[in-house]
Amino acid sequence: MGAEHFCFTSEPLSIERTYALAADPASGAVVTMVGTVRANTQGRAVAFLDYEAFEPMALEVFARISRHIHECWPATGKIVIHHRLGRLTVGEASVIIAVGNAHRADAFAACQYAIDALKLEAPIWKKEHWADGDSDWVVG
């Protein structure tokens, strides 16, 4: 599994690039999930978000997620996780996960597991800055 499969970047993410890394002639299905910055949270207009991560530990969490997926869904092909850091505005992609599998049901299950586990375990934080000038760290 090449290093480019899990990465943090301050550049805009590309679904094309993420997909291309996950695609593989043995996988009949590639399921991709893109998380984006929403315009509103709890009824409050969002201006922008600041993302930060403890990268080396987060990358180990990604590797653990990947090992778990290969154990649970053995026909899994490639797993790609790209996470953006820094300042993001509304509509921008913060994370893209792509999982290939010969069986599409397993690709869906594994991709969903990956994003759920990432959100629970990976040391990544975001601070929400609202249009009204207020800001706070997002919990959960």
Add this chain to the structure above:
Amino acid sequence: MGAEHFCFTSEPLSIERTYALAADPASGAVVTMVGTVRANTQGRAVAFLDYEAFEPMALEVFARISRHIHECWPATGKIVIHHRLGRLTVGEASVIIAVGNAHRADAFAACQYAIDALKLEAPIWKKEHWADGDSDWVVG
């Protein structure tokens, strides 16, 4: 729902374009599934596939799938289904479905429903041409 959300084309599909049509600042998650031509089926090397569809009826099936999704998962944003026709070689994308939702679990469920229903209901056929020169219509 614009006509470009459901389409058949003989041009290569683009996950970037499909995603861009589904993305929307109200949807925190967009789940995309890409179906590709596998290198092998039942242990036989594939040379290429020919896809054909009864397009007007298939587009009505897509619209029905879309209505069902909006009923079952009311927070669904946009639903995009792009299907390729004609001759496809190994690794090429035959279908891309993208579904946006504020809640990622619903985006996963709806996208999976869409591809499952498409495969059961849409009048689309593929003929498999194997490397050994033989060919046949794929059943199911």
Add this chain to the structure above:
Amino acid sequence: MKIEIKLFASYREAFARDELVLELPEGTTCAQIQRHLAGERPQLARWEAVVRYGLNRRFVAPDTPVADGDELVLIPPVSGG
């Protein structure tokens, strides 16, 4: 009555054309049309038990009668995606 039959996949190949227009007696059903076509092209008999019918772009039951001007498509097992 005149019925337009659109042909796809193995049906298109069997007749080497995209479409047939048949002159049929009133009350003919979708299933009877399938049997008529399989009579002309025996290689279509393999679909007899599994073919579905799209009448004016909606799925209908095999015993549905067709009417003058209807568009019928015979749908062997689909495999999109």
Add this chain to the structure above:
Amino acid sequence: MKIEIKLFASYREAFARDELVLELPEGTTCAQIQRHLAGERPQLARWEAVVRYGLNRRFVAPDTPVADGDELVLIPPVSGG
């Protein structure tokens, strides 16, 4: 013993820096370090019940003792993705 503490999110903001190096008695636990930091920066007390600990890049229990040269990160609730 010397412990390197990496600071992120509200911890980084509270100390206006990315990292602290603390001289601590042998056997000090992760939870004791959190209480020490919250004593210096009361705004961190809100995380007391929910903070997790990354010791040398693995999650550990709050009562885990740290050792000389360890790298500790205090992990308030995460919100990646």
